[in-house]
Amino acid sequence: MAKYEAWKGKFNILLVFFGLAFSNGESKIKIFGMMPVDSKINDEGHQTIFTKKYFSMMENIDNQLRLFGAGITNKTVVSFAKKNTDFTARFSDPCQDDRVTKAFRVEPDSISNYSAIVTLNLPFINNDENYLICTRDDNKSMMWIYQDSYEWMKFKMHKKPTTILPTWLQILFIMCLLTMSGLFSGLNLGLMSLDMTELDIIARCGDEKEKKYAKRIHPVRKRGNYLLCTILLGNVLVNNTLTILLSDLTGSGVVAVLSSTAGIVVFGEIVPQAICSRHGLAIGAHTIWFTYFFMGVTAIASYPISKILDAVLGEEIGNFYSRDRLKELLNVTQKQIGMQYDEMKIIEGALALTQITIRDVMTPLDDVYMIDINRKLDFETLSEINQSGYSRIPVYEGDRTNISYFLYYKDLTMLDTEKNLTIRQVCEFYNRKAVYDFDDTKLDHILNRFKSGETHMVVVQSAINYADKDPDYVPIGIVTLEDVIEEILQTEIVDETDRYTDNREKKPRKRHLKDLSYFRQKPSANSLTISPQLAVAVYQYLSTAVESFKSEYISEGVLKQLIQKPSNCCRFKLGSETKYDAPSDNEAAGTEAKNLLYQRGKPGDFFILILQGKVEIVIGKEEMVFQGGSFHCFGLPALTDEVTDQSVSGKPNDSAAVGRATMQRLSQKEAHYKPDYTVRAVTDLEYLRIDREMYKNALQSTILERQVSKKSVSKDCGLNETVPEDKQSPGITSSLIELNKENKENSTLISKTGSLNDIRVEMSPLLKGEAEELNTTKTSSNI
Incomplete structure (x- = not known):
């Protein structure tokens, strides 16, 4: 305000100077200049504007x-x-007839030296x-006179600004347009980013809400170009309208x-796209009516x-993934x-199934176990x-490359090797x-062949081409169903019979297979033994059932000798003068002469296991009759008492302690076992017979064998540890020989083919002392 007053004073002095210069001493009103009152703005927010040449005032507004x-x-x-813009007038020219506005009186309170304020309200006139x-x-009575026609003494009018709509409604429209602009932008990102492939996937395997949204x-979305044009056109229309309304509102x-x-x-843009990039499916489904509109x-x-x-670019194609891209997608989103x-790994293996040939997964022919077609099926x-x-x-014939048949192991289970x-x-x-x-066959093709049931094994052959003749086809390996499944699973499948954990790297696998080589021994011409297959079955049955x-009681080697010992293998033929082929005492022979293996109330200190044939069992006073066949056993109490007693089973890892406890119980029993049943042969029989004394010797031999193994390890390693069962000597004889060497005895114990009876007779002094300690009392048969 102080600045305005200072300029006002200077301007008044200037005008007085010009007034004195042009007044020529007359007493008429002379206007030398004017300026808008900028300290007051009218009700519409506009003020009078002075341009370089003239004043500009808003129509019908107080200025x-x-x-x-x-x-x-x-x-x-x-x-x-x-007047027109080219009209000129001089000071004091009359304008009585040219006036077009009413008279405006100066404000009395504003009169000062050479200045006064006047309030004007003029109608609009054309720009010219x-x-x-x-x-x-x-x-x-006085005349109206002009105040010159200088440019700075002229007035032009401009129209009063008006809006298209009322201000409150215009603001509401602007907010709606902003919302619609955001919705168009969000739908452009949310809907157009959902290609048809992804939408079909969601419609099939999404959750319930996603399926519902995708169907809407x-x-x-399937009319992609039409949707795109609608969204973009609507977005442009809304944005332009928004700018026009803002321009009209702000002026x-x-x-x-x-x-x-x-x-x-x-x-x-920013807010709606940030939201729709995460929830585009839901927002698109809820605003589908807006899109349709x-x-x-x-x-x-x-x-x-x-x-x-559509005609130029073609129909929209959804995103599709190659195998490599799909694998990488799974890795990234795992x-x-x-x-x-x-x-x-399983998915990756399945995707690669059509890209891998059987040559890549086969077992080379040199590593394949094969068998000659002319080989005999013996034990x-x-x-x-x-x-x-x-x-x-x-199965090959002649050369290993001439594979003619596949032999299944299950086909051999019912065969008799003696044929x-x-x-x-x-x-x-x-x-x-x-x-x-052929070696270039893909894994998917060979898998379908395996699934058809034709075979689960294929010989892989490779073609050797020649320029002057037909190609030769040479077998190079074997591929099985397991090889294909391993390729799908991307890992090796190792079952209980595999020799290697990886066929390619040939990593050996520890297998715990029973050593059946002992049963391959051919019996002498005059001895009576059972077949190797039957011996294996008997061994498995006795050692487990x-x-x-x-x-815990009988070692593996001793049990094998008990089974193969000729004196323990017996046959009984009905109607034959020689009723059974094994030597026996008179009492047993008399019993079997009546086709009886056991007779109720009569002593029988032996154990019998039926191998082949049928027997009749009569039990109790009621004489209930049953029939029995292969692998029925009788007379087990004749050998030993309840060996699973708590005093024995309390040390399951100490086999020697178990054997000693059993030997002590045998020493305290009566001499004979009297069955309460009768066993009669009704067909020719083949059976295994083990008497009580033989079983005692087997227990003694097992104890001595384990002591020898324990002492041998302690001597070699300096450790007091027990050798595991599978590391022990396979037979009784070798253990006795080692023990005899340790004590530097020169006496001969037994040959490697000796029997258990020979062991009893030819026992060294050291073994005799061990046996005397165990046989302090007579054996009994009260089992």
Whole structure:
């Protein structure tokens, strides 16, 4: 305000100077200048503007001007004449007939030296017309005169600004347009980012809400170009309308552009796209009515454009993944989807199934276990096949590359090795021809072949091409169903019979297979033994099902000798003068002469296991009759008492303690076992007979064998530890020889083919002392 007063004073002095210069001493009113009163802004927020040449005033609005000049009094009135822009007038020219406005009196309170304020309210005139100022005193007798026609004494009018809509409604429309702009932007990202492939996947395997949303969006999204044109056209239309309304509201194009840009960027782009990028499916489904509405509104423009795009660019194609991209997608999203590593490997293996050939997974021919077609199916051959661990075995004839049949191990289970059959006879009977396939066959093809049931093993052959003749086909390996499954699982499958954990790297595997080589021994011409296959079955049965013959009491080697000992293998033939082939005492012979193996109430200190044939059992006073057959055993109490007593089983890891406890119980028993049943042969029989004394000797031999093994380890390693069962000496004889060497005895113990009876007779002094300690009392048969 102080600055205004200072300029006002200077301007008054300047006007007085000009007034004195141009007044020529007359007493008429002379206006030398004017300026808008900028300290007061009118009700509409606009003020009078002075350009370089003239004043510009808003129509029909009170505008205040400060007049500077001479002769201004409280009776001075002002009026205006409307003239063309090229009209000129001089001071004191009359304007009585040219006035077009009413008279405006100066404000008495504003009169000062050479200045006064007047409030004007002028109507609008065209741009090519000006208002010229006319003045006089408020006296009707006086004439109106012009105040010159200088540019700075002219007035132009501009229209009063108006808005398209009421202000409150315009603000509401601007907010709605911002919301629609954001919705269009979000739908553009949310809907268009959902390609048809992904939408189909969600519709099939998403949760219930996702399936519902996908089904709503699918009809709109499948018309991709039409949807795209609708969204973009609607977005442009909304943004332009928003800018126009802001310009109309603010009255300034610059302000409108800046404000619309800021609003569209923040509320029309950033915020909605950030939300729709995460929840586009749900937002698109809930606003589907909005999309349908604008598709109809903009159809006149968007539909033709979409048809042109369809014709030029073609229909929209969804995203598809190659095998490599799908694998990488699974690897990248493994943590997010909670997939396990093994699941990932299986999927990768399945995806690579059509890319891998059988040559890549086959077992080379040099590493394949095969068997000659002319080989006999004796016990040795069966044992070798069993040790190999394979269920399907290629059979070759002559050369290993000439594979003609596949032999299944299950085909050999019911064969009798004593029939002298050959591999050829078995193969020709089952007629399992070898199946060939080429080395470039894909795994998916060979898997379908395996699934058809034709075979689970294929011989892989490779073609050797020649320029002058037909190619030769040479077998190079074997591929099985297990090889294909391992490739799918991306890991090695190791079953209980595999020799290697990895066929490619040939890593050996520890296998715990029973050593059946002992049963391969051929008996002498005059001795009576059972077949090797039957001996293996008897061994498995006794060592697992009969408590007294388990490894805690009888070692593996001793049990094998008991089974193969000729004196223990007996036959009984009905109607034959020689009723049984094994030596026996008179009492036992008399009993069996009546076809009786056991008779109720009569002593019988021996154990019998029926191998072949049938027997009749009569039990108790009621004489209940039953029939028994193979692998029925009788007379077990004749050998030992309840060996699973708590005093014995309390030390399961100390086999020697178990054996000693059993020996002590045998020493305290009566001499004979009297059965309460009768066993009669009804067919020819083959059975195993072990008497009480033989069983005692077997227990003694087991104890001594384990002591020898323990002492041998202690001597060699300096450790007081027990040798595991599978590391012990396979037989009784070798243990006795080692013990005899340790004591430097020169007496001969026994040959490697000696019997248990020989061991009893030819026992060294050291073993005799051990036996005397165990046999302090007579054996009894009260079991």
